[in-house]
Amino acid sequence: MSDPVKRDLRAARVAETEDKILRAATDLFLRHGYAATTLTAVAEQARVGARTLYVRFGTKAALLKRCVDVAFAGDTAAIDIRGRDWYTRAGTAPTAEQRIAALAGGGRQMMERAGDILAVALQAGATEPDLAAAAQAGRQATRDNIAQFWTKMADDGLLPPGHDLDWLTDTTAVLVHAETYLLARDMIGWTPDGYEQWLTTTLTHLLTDPGPPAHERPPS
Incomplete structure (x- = not known):
């Protein structure tokens, strides 16, 4: 498999993972509020590893900010x-x-x-x-x-x-x-x-x- 194809597949997987995380986080933030939502709960609902979530967003505040930004834009572009x-x-x-x-x-x-x-x-x-x-x-x-x-x-x-x-x-x-x-x-x-x-x-x-x-x- 060529390097460009590998890069495209990896980018697609990264985008899919982010989409799952953002959907799960948005749902939990809306249902339970900010204080009651944990990154562990988001990872479990998104079915991704907790480390993946922490590496990508770092903090709960950063994750919520990303949810807001994507909601305003309509997509992750x-x-x-x-x-x-x-x-x-x-x-x-x-x-x-x-x-x-x-x-x-x-x-x-x-x-x-x-x-x-x-x-x-x-x-x-x-x-x-x-x-x-x-x-x-x-x-x-x-x-x-x-x-x-x-x-x-x-x-x-x-x-x-x-x-x-x-x-x-x-x-x-x-x-x-x-x-x-x-x-x-x-x-x-x-x-x-x-x-x-x-x-x-x-x-x-x-x-x-x-x-x-x-x-x-x-x-x-």
Whole structure:
């Protein structure tokens, strides 16, 4: 068997093992919570050796972070949000309406996949500094992605004059963030459909409303 074939087979086995571990871990975290889930239990449910799990992830916090990251992305491919098809459409569609629809639709899909496991990670962040740091990094990444979205909209001539990009970015980053989805779901009872519709309507409204004057806006 040639070396390339061996490498491909080994990569496939590694990917299959990771998938089993992540599925088992996600199930246990969701059913029992972070504190009550052990790496030993995950290894047993995934039917892999405990050493395999420890070598691959090291800590329970790292394993939960990986579960969250994969849930948001939708798969284990090394492609960040900006490389995903829906985000590309949100930056290249011919009309502002189509770009907003792509952003709202992509956000809704992420929330459906990742909302529950993210809630576990946010709660665990109270005692796990690495998870708290990951949550803060996620908030900043959301803002950065939204800044790029509106900047591209302006550069392509799809944003009416008079809009403050910083105001749009800050407002939209709060609207689309996963924690806002969790709040709306748990407090108001919104479904993913309702969340997507709300995002689409609200972001469309932002196109026609430049917001309050600069002197009335909260300081950054």
